[in-house]
Every structure is written in C-alpha cells, then in structure tokens.
Amino acid sequence: MSASNITRVAGRGCALRGNDIDTDRIIPARFLRCVSFDGLGEHAFEDDREQAKGDHPLDDERNRGAAILVVDHNFGSGSSREHAPQALTRRGFKAFVGGSFAEIFAGNCVALGLPCVTLDDDDRSQLMDSLELDRNQEVVVDLEARTVTSRSGRMTCGVADGARQQLLGGSWDATAVLLEAGEAIEATAAKLPYVSGYAP
Amino acid sequence: MSSGKSLLDKVWNAHAVRELPSGQSQLFVGLHLIHEVTSPQAFAMLRELGLPVRFPERTFATVDHIIPTASQARPLADSLAEEMLVSLEKSTREAGIPFFDPASGKQGVVHVIGPELGLTQPGMTIACGDSHTSTHGAFGAVAFGIGTSQVRDVLATQCLAMARPQLRRIDVTGKLASGVYAKDVILTIIRQLGVKGGVGYAYEYAGPVIKAMTIEERLTVCNMSIEGGARCGYVNPDATTIEYLKGREYSPSGAEWEPATRHWLGMASDADAHYDHIVEIDGSRLAPSVTWGIHPGQSVAIDECLPRLADAPREAQPGLAEAFDYMGLRPGEKIAGSKIDVAFIGSCTNGRISDLREAARVAKTGQVASGVRTLVVPGSQAVAREAEAEGLPEIFRSAGFDWREAGCSMCLAMNPDKLVGRELCASSSNRNFKGRQGSPTGRTLLMSPAMVAAAAIRGEVTDVREVI
Numbered sequence: 115m116s117a118s119n120i121t122r123v124a125g126r127g128c129a130l131r132g133n134d135i136d137t138d139r140i141i142p143a144r145f146l147r148c149v150s151f152d153g154l155g156e157h158a159f160e161d162d163r164e165q166a167k168g169d170h171p172l173d174d175e176r177n178r179g180a181a182i183l184v185v186d187h188n189f190g191s192g193s194s195r196e197h198a199p200q201a202l203t204r205r206g207f208k209a210f211v212g213g214s215f216a217e218i219f220a221g222n223c224v225a226l227g228l229p230c231v232t233l234d235d236d237d238r239s240q241l242m243d244s245l246e247l248d249r250n251q252e253v254v255v256d257l258e259a260r261t262v263t264s265r266s267g268r269m270t271c272g273v274a275d276g277a278r279q280q281l282l283g284g285s286w287d288a289t290a291v292l293l294e295a296g297e298a299i300e301a302t303a304a305k306l307p308y309v310s311g312y313a314p
Numbered sequence: 315m316s317s318g319k320s321l322l323d324k325v326w327n328a329h330a331v332r333e334l335p336s337g338q339s340q341l342f343v344g345l346h347l348i349h350e351v352t353s354p355q356a357f358a359m360l361r362e363l364g365l366p367v368r369f370p371e372r373t374f375a376t377v378d379h380i381i382p383t384a385s386q387a388r389p390l391a392d393s394l395a396e397e398m399l400v401s402l403e404k405s406t407r408e409a410g411i412p413f414f415d416p417a418s419g420k421q422g423v424v425h426v427i428g429p430e431l432g433l434t435q436p437g438m439t440i441a442c443g444d445s446h447t448s449t450h451g452a453f454g455a456v457a458f459g460i461g462t463s464q465v466r467d468v469l470a471t472q473c474l475a476m477a478r479p480q481l482r483r484i485d486v487t488g489k490l491a492s493g494v495y496a497k498d499v500i501l502t503i504i505r506q507l508g509v510k511g512g513v514g515y516a517y518e519y520a521g522p523v524i525k526a527m528t529i530e531e532r533l534t535v536c537n538m539s540i541e542g543g544a545r546c547g548y549v550n551p552d553a554t555t556i557e558y559l560k561g562r563e564y565s566p567s568g569a570e571w572e573p574a575t576r577h578w579l580g581m582a583s584d585a586d587a588h589y590d591h592i593v594e595i596d597g598s599r600l601a602p603s604v605t606w607g608i609h610p611g612q613s614v615a616i617d618e619c620l621p622r623l624a625d626a627p628r629e630a631q632p633g634l635a636e637a638f639d640y641m642g643l644r645p646g647e648k649i650a651g652s653k654i655d656v657a658f659i660g661s662c663t664n665g666r667i668s669d670l671r672e673a674a675r676v677a678k679t680g681q682v683a684s685g686v687r688t689l690v691v692p693g694s695q696a697v698a699r700e701a702e703a704e705g706l707p708e709i710f711r712s713a714g715f716d717w718r719e720a721g722c723s724m725c726l727a728m729n730p731d732k733l734v735g736r737e738l739c740a741s742s743s744n745r746n747f748k749g750r751q752g753s754p755t756g757r758t759l760l761m762s763p764a765m766v767a768a769a770a771i772r773g774e775v776t777d778v779r780e781v782i
C-alpha cells in the first residue's frame with residue numbers, strides 16, 4: 115500500500131460562505147446508517163440544500179465539477195465522522211481552502227489525501243468574491259510553495275507542517291507509516307504498567 | 315523556566331513509540347473503544363489490506379447510536395441499523411474483540427460504559443471513532459476522538475500519528491451555587507473561550523470547583539471539550555478518581571491495586587508543570603446556562619438577556635443573525651419562558667445515574683406540562699439497573715416522563731427518537747447544531763438535566779432554582 119505524493123491540486127473553485135459549518139450539516143446523521151461510504155456524495159449538505167431551495171452553492175449548475183471548496187472559519191466542527199470529507203470528496207472536492215478548520219475534520223482530510231489550507235480573511239473574501247464573479251477560473255492550491263493562485267492573484271496560504279509533510283511525502287495513508295515501527299510497538303506497550311502489570 | 319511535567323507530557327512520553335518524519339509522534343493507544351457507526355468501514359479497509367487486528371485484547375465494542383430505546387429486540391426494525399449491528403457482531407467475533415451488546419447487560423453509550431466498567435484508567439491513551447472520546451479525560455487519561463481511517467490505523471497498529479497539542483489550564487475557582495451543575499461550568503467555558511478557542515490545545519481542568527467534583531461531573535465537563543475545539547481535555551487523577559475505580563470490573567485488583575493507585579497519582583501534573591496558557595473562571599458567579607443558538611458557544615445564563623446584534627463585532631453579526639433566524643428567537647429577550655415541545659434527558663454528557671437523580675428530584679415537584687413530549691434515557695444498561703434499584707423510573711413515570719432503554723437516543727438522528735418539524739427541545743445532550751436531533755428544522759436548547767426536568771414540568775424554559 116502506498117499513497118501518492120500530493121503537491122498541488124488544481125480545479126475550479128466553489129465558494130461556500132458561513133462560519134462554524136458543522137459535520138451534521140455537511141452530512142446529516144441519518145445518512146450515517148450505512149456500512150460503506152459509497153453513495154454519500156449525493157447527500158452532502160442535504161438539509162442545507164433543501165432549505166435553500168436550490169439556492170445552495172452545491173446546487174448551482176455553474177459550480178458543477180468544482181474541485182476546490184472555499185469556506186470560512188471553523189469548517190467541519192462537531193463530530194468525528196469521516197463521512198463528512200468522504201461525502202465531499204465523492205462529490206468531487208479534492209482540496210479545501212478556508213479561514214480555519216476543526217481539528218478532527220482536518221485530520222480526517224489528511225488521511226484521505228485532501229489538503230486543507232488557510233487564507234487570511236482579506237485574501238479569502240477576495241477569492242470568494244472573485245469565484246462568484248467568474249466560476250470558470252482555475253484555482254491552484256500549491257502545497258510545495260504554500261500558495262493559492264487564482265485570477266485574484268497568488269496568495270500565501272497556511273498549512274499545518276505535519277499535514278503538509280505527509281501530503282508532499284506521500285505518507286498521508288498513516289497505516290503503512292505506523293506499521294513500519296514493527297516490534298517497537300509491542301516494546302512500548304510492554305513498558306506500560308497497565309499492560310505489563312503494576313505489581314513488582 | 316519550569317522543569318516539571320504535565321500529565322499530558324507524562325502520558326505522551328510513555329506512549330510515544332517513535333517520532334515520525336512529519337513531526338508527529340507515533341503514539342501507542344492503550345484502550346480502543348469502537349461502536350457501530352465509524353467501525354464497519356474501518357474493518358472493511360483492514361480486510362482489504364489483509365491485516366489482522368493487532369491488539370484485540372485492548373479493543374472493546376458496544377452499540378449505541380442506532381439502538382432503539384423503545385425496545386432493543388432483534389432484529390431491529392430499521393434494516394439499515396440491523397445491518398450495522400450485524401456487521402459489528404461479525405467483525406468483533408472474527409477478531410476476538412469483546413462486544414458489549416444488549417444481551418450482555420453491559421451495553422450503553424460508549425463513553426458511559428468505558429468509565430463504569432473500569433476500562434478507562436488514569437495515565438492511559440484512549441481512542442474511539444467518536445468526537446466525545448474527550449469524556450474519558452475525567453480520569454486523567456489522554457483521550458482522542460478519531461475518524462474512520464484512524465480507526466483502521468488503530469485496529470492495524472494500535473497506534474495513532476498525532477501532533478502534541480499545546481496545553482491550556484482552565485482554573486475554575488470558588489464554589490458552585492445550588493442549582494448550578496457541571497454542565498453549566500462547561501457551557502460557560504465554551505462560551506468564554508469560543509467553539510474554536512481550543513483548536514491546537516489540550517485542556518486541563520483544575521481549580522477548587524473541579525477538585526470538588528465527582529467523577530461523573532468531571533465526565534460531563536471533559537465530554538464537551540471537543541465542543542470548545544480542544545483536541546482533548548482532562549482532570550488530574552486524585553483520591554476521587556481512585557475511589558471511583560475501586561472494585562470496577564476491569565480495574566486492577568488484589569496485589570495490583572496499591573501500586574496502580576500510586577502510579578495513577580504520579581501521573582498528575584507536577585506543581586511546576588509548563589502551561590502554554592492559563593485562564594481562570596470564577597465558579598461562584600455561575601448561574602444555570604442555556605444555549606439559545608446553533609452551536610454550543612451560544613449560551614446565556616438563565617437570568618440574562620440574549621445578545622443584541624449591535625453589541626457584537628461586525629464580523630460576528632451575520633452568524634448571530636443566522637442563529638436567531640433559525641431558532642426563531644429575538645435578540646435582547648430572555649430565554650426563560652420559551653415554550654418547549656420536547657424534553658430529552660440522557661446522552662454521554664448527562665445520562666449517568668447522578669444526572670438521573672438530579673432530574674428525578676425535580677420531577678418529584680410536579681407533572682409534565684401538557685403537550686410536552688419527554689424522553690428519559692439512561693446512558694447504559696448498568697445505569698438503568700442502578701436507577702431501577704433506586705426507584706427512579708417510578709418517579710419519572712408518575713410525573714409523566716417516558717422512561718426508555720439505554721442508547722444515544724435523541725442526541726442525534728440515527729435511531730427512531732427524533733424531533734419533528736420545528737419542535738423546540740430542552741436537551742441535556744451536547745450539540746445544538748441545525749438538524750442535530752433529527753428534524754432538519756428542529757431546534758435544541760442545551761442545559762443541565764435538572765433544568766430539562768424543570769422545563770418539562772413548567773412547559774417552558776425555567777430557572778431550576780425556582781423549582782428545587
């Protein structure tokens with residue numbers, strides 16, 4: 115098993131405004147009644163879309179095929195459900211650009227090879243405005259250079275060092291990396307008194 | 315420069331298998347709890363990779379999210395739920411993982427059964443594919459909620475790749491007034507520090523109020539660490555912790571007990587430990603809290619007015635307006651007096667015996683108001699038995715409350731317990747997100763279980779201090 119190196123993601127961008135968009139909104143809990151992630155894509159943001167009566171960015175024909183979702187602050191807060199990034203990636207999103215991300219969501223994204231990068235507030239609102247004016251432009255998230263490039267220019271983005279390393283180095287599929295430790299795992303366990311026994 | 319170590323440092327160092335090139339640590343996971351929602355896909359990934367479960371004896375399973383609370387009889391009426399349960403039965407059987415299913419008498423919400431069985435112990439690393447794993451920090455464990463790919467990692471390697479968080483100590487000083495509970499403490503902390511205030515941090519809860527808390531109260535506080543954005547939250551182990559663990563099924567016993575307790579106390583943060591940040595909250599000034607909005611940071615004290623848009627910073631105003639709009643509440647008004655449709659007592663935040671006792675104390679004072687639908691759901695089968703032994707179901711029933719079987723119930727919309735339409739629910743759970751309780755337009759007010767009981771009896775949000 116080997117993961118590919120992810121250095122840059124390019125594609126059309128879709129702006130989705132609003133802070134604190136939680137995982138219950140990204141994929142409502144009733145769709146978690148499943149034993150496989152297949153088919154989750156169509157239910158992404160289902161209740162929000164229903165309430166927006168077609169006026170949701172994900173239902174906008176012009177956003178069809180977008181690969182980069184641009185969001186505001188604290189995106190993906192709430193539950194640890196990997197169903198959230200799984201649903202979004204099944205809908206075609208390959209990277210997230212935002213103000214900030216909830217930690218478990220960002221961690222789940224790394225495990226799926228999906229970069230989450232941050233822009234400061236001015237840059238982000240400029241990018242969102244520009245995306246809403248021109249949906250056909252290409253957005254490039256470059257992890258190597260730490261930039262997001264679009265018609266509104268080349269912006270410096272933030273990305274957690276550990277996540278960047280894992281994506282660039284192709285080690286984001288953690289199982290293979292963790293297995294490399296081999297017997298050191300059992301050796302660490304044996305030193306823990308609750309594994310080996312407390313009594314001398 | 316302080317030289318002491320925090321509990322986080324000590325646990326981290328003891329469990330670090332190695333440092334990874336990414337700068338993260340490879341951490342050994344001492345206890346892996348699994349449930350039906352986030353594990354089937356992880357087992358499927360494992361099968362695909364042809365890997366066995368590395369430490370089945372350090373892995374324990376239960377079923378909670380999908381289980382109906384009216385009757386746990388098999389097969390479950392919902393065929394999707396039944397399929398998930400069957401899948402977990404099969405995976406745990408094949409791997410030799412103990413499964414606390416309804417027939418075992420030990421089933422319950424995963425964060426309720428870990429502590430009550432004595433599986434959760436000080437100084438451990440704990441992981442579970444559920445964000446409220448932070449709950450287990452109440453014992454002085456470092457406990458992480460993880461996603462499904464990480465569940466696969468832990469099944470395959472008993473390890474996680476983790477970056478060490480920074481550490482914030484939250485000192486809650488003074489003494490809580492009567493009618494003010496652990497739930498009010500954590501709602502106030504989240505309100506003050508914000509729902510993303512904890513990003514990048516572990517929270518250490520300390521100070522006289524936390525010291526004076528029972529384990530069950532500490533569980534309530536640590537449970538909602540994740541609602542404040544923190545990666546985990548814990549309380550240093552002390553005499554209260556040890557007292558609680560004594561005689562539990564999976565606690566050390568015999569010759570193991572004494573050295574275990576010494577080890578546990580030694581895991582507590584040193585007096586000169588380093589903290590990246592310290593905040594202080596005056597516990598004596600707290601009042602019963604209620605959320606009014608669409609995330610757990612949007613709360614007010616019961617006697618306080620809802621915020622006014624004009625008083626908020628401009629960038630915060632759209633978010634506030636959205637919350638008011640969704641909730642159908644008006645800025646500047648009081649939350650007390652809001653008519654409720656449903657009252658839910660339960661969940662991993664407040665579904666333990668002490669929560670039920672407090673709610674029952676309130677239930678004794680009257681009858682459920684007409685038109686209010688109620689659900690009292692013990693967090694586990696063990697809690698249910700304890701409640702029955704104390705006669706609590708009788709108290710609830712005679713006051714008109716509906717007494718149910720153990721599970722997550724109306725905390726989230728994965729089982730038959732759901733809000734309908736725009737119903738307003740007084741809830742002892744932990745999340746008031748849009749649609750969280752099963753209706754896409756349903757509305758949730760988070761509060762302590764005693765406050766929920768008071769709201770059920772009055773038919774409207776009420777200051778519990780007026781009732782007891």
Ligand code: SF4
Nearest residue numbers: 446661662722725726
């Ligand atoms: S009670 Fe609620 S928060 Fe706790 S594990 Fe169940 S669904 Fe999650």
